[in-house]
Amino acid sequence: MSFSDNLKLIRQERNISQEKLAEIVGVSRQAVSKWEQGSGYPEMEKLLILSKELNVSLDYLMLSEIRSSENNKPLSNNLILPTGKITIKSYDGKSIVNCYKVLASSVMYKARNDEPKYWLIGINSGALWGEKSTVLGWYADEENIKKEMDKIADAINKGIPVYELKYAVKVKNKMLRVKIDED
Template sequence: MGFADNLKSIRKERNISQEGLAEIIGVSRQAVSKWEQGSGYPEMEKLLVLSKELNVSLDYLMLGEIKSTENNKTLPNTIIVPTGKITIKSYDGKSIVNCYKVLASHVMYKAKNDEPKYWLIGLNSGSFWGEKSIVLGWYVDEEKIKKEMDEIAEAINNGVPAYELKYAVKVKNKMLRVKIDEE
């Protein structure tokens, strides 16, 4: 089953009408109907609300993945086709970006000892003016950013729809500079 069938099935299991679900999510009943017919998808923010309100994982909602009793393995009941895109939450949690390209680079200034030396940038084409870039994460060394890039590439190749940064450091802004947050 895909997203449309999963959403409809979960909604009915919970005895929620399309109108009721629309009210919970903050959309029109027509939007819910469109999603359940497979002629549209909600925005990422709405998907997160759906997941929370219906008490199901995004994996289950989007892919219909179920847990096996054998070694607690995940068994997808759909074929996953890599899209070349992946959704990544930024280091500060303020942005969720549907990236079609992820770039690793040295920061544009000479980094001091208490500053990250690399940054990960995500690009999407959601802007009226073309590509939009956003800093996804900050890194202390080349090894960590390469490891992150390898895992993101693997996730894209495996058709994983979302990825959470694992090797980025916490930072804080201080006088127009980005400092590593030691707290």
């Protein structure tokens, strides 16, 4: 999806008219219409206002493939959900992360049959020098991580403050590798 598609989809999901969005951003309704038709882009200042007022990251607005709910599209290497805060307990129960961003990605190594192929990462701003990332969960296949992302996105959009992982697999560390725990 393009910026124009993303903007239109987000605006409609939030039940905001083009007129209202134009008023919020400080432009004409025709400018918003032009952006949604793909025949122009807002200035950086306006993009920042859009990001803030729609409660989404700039990545979410600008990336070409962001919607995990479109099951017919492949999962991009890094899928970014809308900004907002949600608290998620990690797969091992050792961390509770107040996430403002959640990323789904394939693992960085060639996974074997008994290893998870995807991981979910929660990002918060709790670190002294910037963002801190925590592995929230491990996933055996793309279908389950897409389902998880859909559920998290839905929870964020509904303003639900806490989410419990539903599709993550149990894992165990073995010889510096993460293995799916079949027990």
